[in-house]
Amino acid sequence: MVDHLLGIEGLSKNEIHRYLESAQxxxxxxxxxxxxxxxxxGKTIVNIxxxxxxxxxxxxxxxxxxxxxxxxxxxxxxxxxxxxxxxLDTVRTLESMNPDVLVIRHxxxxxxxxxxxxxxxxxxxxxxxxxxxxxxxxxxxxLTLRQxxxxxxxxxxxxxxxxxxDVRHSRVARSNIWGHLALGNxxxxxxxxxxxxxxxxxxxxxxxxxxxxxxxEGLDGLDVVVCLRMQLERQDEHFIPNLDEYSKEYxxxxxxxxxxxPQSVVLHPGPMNxxxxxxxxxxxxxxxLIRRQVNNGVAVRMAVLYLLxxxxxxxxxFEP
Amino acid sequence: MTKQYKPxxxxxxxxxxxxxxxxxxxxxxxxxxxxxRDLKNLAIVGIRTGGEYLxxxxxxxxxxxxxxxxSYGVIDITLYRDDLSSAQSQPTLRGTALPFRIxxxxxxxxxxxxxxxxxxxxxxDAIIDFGRxxxxxxxxxxxxxxxxxxxxADYVGRVVPCQRSQLVRVRLxxxxxxxxxxxIDREDR
Numbered sequence: 046m047v048d049h050l051l052g053i054e055g056l057s058k059n060e061i062h063r064y065l066e067s068a069q070x071x072x073x074x075x076x077x078x079x080x081x082x083x084x085x086x087g088k089t090i091v092n093i094x095x096x097x098x099x100x101x102x103x104x105x106x107x108x109x110x111x112x113x114x115x116x117x118x119x120x121x122x123x124x125x126x127x128x129x130x131x132x133l134d135t136v137r138t139l140e141s142m143n144p145d146v147l148v149i150r151h152x153x154x155x156x157x158x159x160x161x162x163x164x165x166x167x168x169x170x171x172x173x174x175x176x177x178x179x180x181x182x183x184x185x186x187x188l189t190l191r192q193x194x195x196x197x198x199x200x201x202x203x204x205x206x207x208x209x210x211d212v213r214h215s216r217v218a219r220s221n222i223w224g225h226l227a228l229g230n231x232x233x234x235x236x237x238x239x240x241x242x243x244x245x246x247x248x249x250x251x252x253x254x255x256x257x258x259x260x261x262e263g264l265d266g267l268d269v270v271v272c273l274r275m276q277l278e279r280q281d282e283h284f285i286p287n288l289d290e291y292s293k294e295y296x297x298x299x300x301x302x303x304x305x306x307p308q309s310v311v312l313h314p315g316p317m318n319x320x321x322x323x324x325x326x327x328x329x330x331x332x333x334l335i336r337r338q339v340n341n342g343v344a345v346r347m348a349v350l351y352l353l354x355x356x357x358x359x360x361x362x363f364e365p
Numbered sequence: 366m367t368k369q370y371k372p373x374x375x376x377x378x379x380x381x382x383x384x385x386x387x388x389x390x391x392x393x394x395x396x397x398x399x400x401x402r403d404l405k406n407l408a409i410v411g412i413r414t415g416g417e418y419l420x421x422x423x424x425x426x427x428x429x430x431x432x433x434x435x436s437y438g439v440i441d442i443t444l445y446r447d448d449l450s451s452a453q454s455q456p457t458l459r460g461t462a463l464p465f466r467i468x469x470x471x472x473x474x475x476x477x478x479x480x481x482x483x484x485x486x487x488x489x490d491a492i493i494d495f496g497r498x499x500x501x502x503x504x505x506x507x508x509x510x511x512x513x514x515x516x517x518a519d520y521v522g523r524v525v526p527c528q529r530s531q532l533v534r535v536r537l538x539x540x541x542x543x544x545x546x547x548x549i550d551r552e553d554r
Contacts, residue, residue, distance in 0.1 A: 070441070070458035079494045082444040112444075351444075351458075 048353050049161045049169040052178035053223040058202075061187065061227055067348035068188050068341070074111065075344055085114035088354050091144040093135070094172070095121040095151040100315065100342075101172055101182075105148050108346035114354065117142070136160050140167065145354050148172050168353040176214045182314055183220035185345040187228075189338045190269060193310055207233040207263055209297055210273035210322050211240045211284070217314040218273055226251050235263030236295060239284045260295050264305035271312045272297050272323040288321050298324040302332065310334050370543040373536055380525050380533075381546035386506065389522030390419070393504055394426040396520050397473055406470045406499065408436035412488050413459050415477030418539040419506055423475060436470070438463035445487035467496030473520075477535040477546075479505035482516035507546050509533045522546075 053061070074082055090109040094102050102118060109116035119139070130138075132151075139147065146168045149157045154175030161169040173179040191201045206225055208218045212234045222232050232254045234241045246254040257263030264270060275291060285291040302309060310332050311323070317335070319325050328335055381389070398404065407427070411420025417439050424437040441459045474488055485503060492498060504520035511529050525533060525548065532549040536542035 067458050070460045073460055073462075074444070077495065082494070083490070084444040084446075 047166060047168055050180050050349055050353060051157050051161060051169065051171045053180045053183050053220040053227070054178065056227060058227050061224055064184050064348055064352065065188050065191055067352060068184065068345045071344040071347040072341065074347070081111050081113060083113045084351060085109070085112040085354050088114040088145040089143060090114045090116045090146045090148065090350065090354070091119065091139050091142060092116060092148040093119045093139060095156070096173070098150055098173070101150065104342040105172060105346050108343050108350055111343070112347055112350055114350065132156060132159065133163060136163060140164055146170060146350055151175070170349060170353065173216055175216065176219070177216050178220045179216040180220050181346055181349055182217045183224045184349070185338055185341045186221055186271070186312055186314070187224050188341045188345055189312065189334050192337070193334055202228045203230065204268040205231045205233070205266060206269040206271065207235050207267045208271045208273060209235045209260065209263065209295060210275055211279060212236055212245060212273065213240050213242065214276065215273045218271070221271065222249055222254065226253060233257055233263055233267065235260060237285065260301060261305055264301060267306040267309050269312065270297060270302065270306065270309050274314065274316065275318055275322045292321045296320065296322060296324060297327055299326045299330060302327065312338060315339070371541045373542060373545070373547060377534070377547035377549050379545055380548050381507065381523055383544040386522065386544045386546065389506060390422050390426055393520040393522065394423055394430060397423070397504070398427060398431060401471060403471060404431060404433055408438060408465050408470045408472050410438045410440055410463065410472050410474050410492070412474060412476045412484060413439055413441045415535060416475040418537050419477055420475035423473070423504065436465035438465065440488055440491055442484060442487040442491055445491045447483060447487065461491065463495055467492065467498055470498045472498045472501045473504055474501060475504045477506050478533045479508045479518050480511060482512045482514035485516050486514050506535055507533050
């Protein structure tokens, strides 16, 4: 049975913890002098990115290399996608390289699922699809929080977390929300009605998700605040009047955090627009876990590749 | 008050009891001290999970005999296994902790049962990724034979002759059992 990681939706609490526990072991590997283990020697990992990305691609690439797998990176600009090839044809071509894992990012929601259905032997990892899911980012956010709460003798289960900003278009938020719901946590979605419509909460089919349109009310009593990236093109699409107007109402500052949730910690999936969704004093301050998120990225992706690559089936010899 | 131990299946045949294991650990400790008087750089490394507790006991015993600090670490060889793709289920990673300098050290690897030698091969690879030890020795509580690689132990608690299909299991008080090594026929697993 070939395993895929297409989304956090549907994962059980135990499955999430299994990823996080393995990732914690890979944190140690990343701190060694020789940051390489022979675990996936002889395995091939293809990273195919139909959407520009530097950080996620670099992170997957280095994770594969530290496990001794052979990694191939294909970016849409350089491939035949630009020449009009369909997704399925591209993937079939890549399959002829006999990859064990295919890491895919695509601007269309559901593209990794489509690919997974048409590949017979390789494991598929979703590295972000449209506004749907970005499961490895959610896992690294969860790992960061698990480490933080473990240090203060607390548990990641039972916390209150809020997502501030463009929840509607955020695959990071979506994956995170599914993860926190699986862990039994309470989730609050905070932002203007255009970016956090009231019925967005119903998507998650849980009474532990609530919506707040005022930043002060939304932050009240939270343990964790996730600031989402405000994509600059959103103002042209009229979701917000303009960035200044948005940040006046929704920029997460030390002042508002100190008033509404003084004990909270702050995450940001990056890249950050300082002064738009989060102020510099928060991002660089003591409650920020942002640096740690970056450090955990490679370890989480190593864990995902480790757990999936071994379920890939051996390739049959091609007979014409 | 007598301690409550978890029971082991009745069919398991006891080949080393509590006392034999204690004596073996004591003897091996003396042998380690005797073999090389350089104890400053000595480090005991238990292989997870079987050698973890035995390694700790050995380190404590040597500290008691020699009244010196002995470095102790644990190593998880999962990422170095040669059968990862054929193993049935994903082995859980438990992590490696070697809180001392590997380069120039005298390492005694500790495992509970020495069988094919493949675990030891993996452990050697793992250690060498951390640095270049001056020498590496091997201690095993039970040597059951049937090696598949040219690897031998420097210190052995007991050689247990058995059939290849049989299993040898070590249960220790740290896991909630009475100390014991057992020989098991496959069907009883």
